[in-house]
Amino acid sequence: xxxxxxxxxxxxxxxxxxxxxxxxxxxxxxxxxxxxxxxxxxxxxxxxxxxxxxxxxxxxxxxxxxxxxxxxxxxxxxxxxxxxxxxxxxxxxxxxxxxxxxxxxxxxxxxxxxxxxxxxxx
Amino acid sequence: xxxxxxxxxxxxxxxxxxxxxxxxxxxxxxxxxxxxxxxxxxxxxxxxxxxxxxxxxxxxxxxxxxxxxxxxxxxxxxxxxxxxxxxxxxxxxxxxxxxxxxxxxxxxxxxxxxxxxxxxxxxxxxxxxxxxxxxxxxxxxxxxxxxxxxxxxxxxxxxxxxxxxxxxxxxxxxxxxxxxxxxxxxxxxxxxxxxxxxxxxxxxxxxxxxxxxxxxxxxxxxxxxxxxxxxxxxxxxxxxxxxxxxxxxxxxxxxxxxxxxxxxxxxxxxxxxxxxxxxxxxxxxxxxxxxxxxxxxxxxxxxxxxxxxxxxxxxxxxxxxxxxxxxxxxxxxxxxxxxxxxxxxxxxxxxxxxxxxxxxxxxxxxxxxxxx
Numbered sequence: 323x324x325x326x327x328x329x330x331x332x333x334x335x336x337x338x339x340x341x342x343x344x345x346x347x348x349x350x351x352x353x354x355x356x357x358x359x360x361x362x363x364x365x366x367x368x369x370x371x372x373x374x375x376x377x378x379x380x381x382x383x384x385x386x387x388x389x390x391x392x393x394x395x396x397x398x399x400x401x402x403x404x405x406x407x408x409x410x411x412x413x414x415x416x417x418x419x420x421x422x423x424x425x426x427x428x429x430x431x432x433x434x435x436x437x438x439x440x441x442x443x444x
Numbered sequence: 445x446x447x448x449x450x451x452x453x454x455x456x457x458x459x460x461x462x463x464x465x466x467x468x469x470x471x472x473x474x475x476x477x478x479x480x481x482x483x484x485x486x487x488x489x490x491x492x493x494x495x496x497x498x499x500x501x502x503x504x505x506x507x508x509x510x511x512x513x514x515x516x517x518x519x520x521x522x523x524x525x526x527x528x529x530x531x532x533x534x535x536x537x538x539x540x541x542x543x544x545x546x547x548x549x550x551x552x553x554x555x556x557x558x559x560x561x562x563x564x565x566x567x568x569x570x571x572x573x574x575x576x577x578x579x580x581x582x583x584x585x586x587x588x589x590x591x592x593x594x595x596x597x598x599x600x601x602x603x604x605x606x607x608x609x610x611x612x613x614x615x616x617x618x619x620x621x622x623x624x625x626x627x628x629x630x631x632x633x634x635x636x637x638x639x640x641x642x643x644x645x646x647x648x649x650x651x652x653x654x655x656x657x658x659x660x661x662x663x664x665x666x667x668x669x670x671x672x673x674x675x676x677x678x679x680x681x682x683x684x685x686x687x688x689x690x691x692x693x694x695x696x697x698x699x700x701x702x703x704x705x706x707x708x709x710x711x712x713x714x715x716x717x718x719x720x721x722x723x724x725x726x727x728x729x730x731x732x733x734x735x736x737x738x739x740x741x742x743x744x745x746x747x748x749x750x751x752x753x754x755x756x757x758x759x760x761x762x763x764x765x766x767x768x769x770x771x772x773x774x775x776x777x778x779x780x781x782x783x784x785x786x787x788x789x790x791x792x793x794x795x796x797x798x799x800x801x802x803x804x805x806x807x808x809x810x811x812x813x814x815x816x
Contacts, residue, residue: 355483355672356768358743358773359741359742379766380488380766381492381676381765381768382765384743410487
């Protein structure tokens with residue numbers, strides 16, 4: 323069964339069978355406004371927790387999306403490259419960014435659950 | 445992602461109509477010392493497109509109006525601006541500047557002649573205090589009074605701006621572009637703007653402003669537009685933002701704004717910065733302000749260094765973002781003369797990545813002013 327985690331940096335990850343699907347939260351897309359550009363990592367790329375993996379650009383500003391845990395990229399969502407607005411309209415579903423194979427599932431224990439994340443954004 | 449909150453916790457001034465923007469669910473941010481509506485729930489993209497095709501209502505009360513009156517008013521403006529203030533027709537508006545002695549741009553302005561001895565200056569919010577001190581300092585030698593007005597200032601912009609304004613019964617919809625007047629006590633109105641579209645800017649008392657806003661918003665062709673779309677609109681229109689594209693370190697020659705300084709003004713001289721400006725005109729620009737179009741989809745941002753194919757630094761981006769009307773990223777910046785021709789290939793260095801871009805004609809989208 324999939325479990326969803328959140329980070330203080332406004333990312334969500336849905337973990338199932340050792341694979342995490344990663345995206346930005348609905349709150350994050352709302353704060354950024356209309357996205358116009360998304361740059362994704364390469365499939366096969368090794369990520370260390372805290373790496374700036376993805377650049378998302380709104381009309382006004384650029385922001386980094388960080389790797390929430392260590393692992394290797396297994397798949398990227400090309401749909402958001404051709405249509406960055408997908409992240410605005412569906413941040414937690416169709417607007418996912420990349421999938422990664424976890425190297426250390428113990429890192430998940432340091433992440434937030436939905437209630438914890440909601441407490442942060444107020 | 446990093447911190448999403450707006451930086452800056454300095455004490456911000458509130459717009460007189462802040463409650464209306466709150467009621468419209470605006471998202472606020474600090475700009476030039478003011479708490480400003482940045483976007484509304486429509487979002488920057490749709491606000492931008494709406495302002496071009498229909499009518500966008502902007503609260504620009506952060507901007508400063510100076511009423512300059514007295515027998516020495518024209519003479520004061522001849523001294524402070526490279527402008528034939530004495531030859532302007534009553535009702536005429538002109539784009540001009542306050543220059544320093546080095547011909548650097550202290551601020552860019554719209555000056556409207558309201559009478560033989562009266563002018564209205566519209567100045568940028570971020571420079572209001574500097575402008576006022578400068579103006580009052582120079583004015584000591586002239587028979588003139590300067591009044592920094594406390595008014596609501598609204599802009600209504602877009603292809604249907606004149607029609608929606610006419611329907612409210614507001615005066616002035618027969619003005620031609622770059623003309624202004626005082627239709628009622630406490631009102632100043634000009635046909636001008638900062639979007640490249642037809643439109644009006646109206647300074648007026650708060651009570652009148654509340655009435656005008658209510659009747660404008662009752663027309664479904666009108667929507668509030670925030671500062672974010674104001675920036676993307678002006679950038680597509682190739683218009684400079686003081687503090688980014690022009691500064692006290694940049695002169696009108698490098699900025700490509702000498703069209704605003706007529707030949708008689710250059711010959712006559714007499715304005716602050718004339719000597720430096722005339723020398724710069726004679727020498728030609730050291731660098732040129734150009735439009736920049738990234739080849740791909742990634743926008744470039746102010747401060748990005750521009751390099752040639754060999755990695756040599758050749759310029760800098762001063763404004764950049766996405767152009768919702770053109771549908772691609774747009775930017776403006778300064779480059780060495782050799783790279784100024786349209787089509788020149790450059791690269792922006794963004795956090796170690798090189799973004800390919802080309803010099804593009806300005807504006808990115810044709811101006812659609814009402815020349816009358």
